[in-house]
Amino acid sequence: MVSDKGMKGLNLGAVARRVGLVPSALYRHFQNKDGMIDALLELIESRLVANVVAVRQETDDPLLALELLLRRHVRLIRENAGIPRIVFSEEVYGAKSQRKYRVHDLLRRYLGRVAEFFRESQQAGTVRTDLSPDELSVMFLGLVQPAAILWHVSDGGFDVTRQAEKAWGVFSEAIKNGEDKGPEAGRASPATREN
Amino acid sequence: MVSDKGMKGLNLGAVARRVGLVPSALYRHFQNKDGMIDALLELIESRLVANVVAVRQETDDPLLALELLLRRHVRLIRENAGIPRIVFSEEVYGAKSQRKYRVHDLLRRYLGRVAEFFRESQQAGTVRTDLSPDELSVMFLGLVQPAAILWHVSDGGFDVTRQAEKAWGVFSEAIKNGEDKGPEAGRASPATREN
């Protein structure tokens, strides 16, 4: 429903119709509309976490895991275009500070898991150590986010998948720990390596 | 007003109070609320364009211009936190397709100008030519966008400026046309250079 009509289309009447009930009946299952949105956020977080867990099982290489995670992420938001619209909607991170912090925590937890992969890569020596895992995780998010927005406003005309692949290519090359990198940027792992 | 309360806070009553009028008086200046939002979008676009024009005057080096543009962009959204909230709000790119395409055009025009800098850099030989200017412009947008969102949901606790600088560092190094880049990624400018 959110994919089609946005958060505006997510009113109790429409939801009730969708599940074959009458608006007031929804109050038997949720305290109020805010409760519904909270449940939605939990659902979304579980999807994101599921992706992290899945790629952990698919490979032991943390850098490869990130690439797989990126692909899954793209697929997730392509198939559920409502997810970004919910997470970044006014209803959610708008006025009410309580909900805003919920989203903040959601993002931080997800990015925390992403950062974990970077940390592992750094310890394995495959990623430069002059960038913090937290910073890297935010950059990682930046690989898809603008593409997703363009995809949405262009009504699916923009190729998110391709853009994400390209961006990952540039990004992963840039952060890899090669001693023959750039002139003065690639002085990674001087004495700070721990592994 | 949008910075504080989000698009929800942007109702005619509040706007009227802010400018010392009564709600109905606003209809002497705008056809309706949609007209107001359209005017807002125009204002925003003019700000973005102003930044592009400004950095053009500040330097002749297109790559340096992009760095300056990034800084200005960060400053713009830090000082006017409402801008991303307007551009990415439901009211704007939600249901009504007409408005959605307006935002699409706005983004495309802005990114088009960004892409122009990349094109020039490629012609000057300072940027790899195996990535299209359009792709690069989307990546450029990705340098700030997630940081801006984190900054917002964290109530200003996140350091956008720092994150953007770091991301630019990684990104600009990665796209620079150095023959001593990575193993198999940096084979830029084989015979496709025109300048």
Next chain:
DNA sequence: CTCTGTTGCGAATATACATTCACATGGTTT
């Protein structure tokens, strides 16, 4: 069978908002 808790329904209520309209005011033109 009766009691009780759960779920659904329809109607009523309240609220927030955009929008319209008839009228007032004040400056500018003729």
Next chain:
DNA sequence: AAACCATGTGAATGTATATTCGCAACAGAG
């Protein structure tokens, strides 16, 4: 001074939507 135009006002209207409430159906426990 009269006519006109732009701008502002207050009241009224309509609509969308969340929420509450009393009542009915119904299933399972005793």
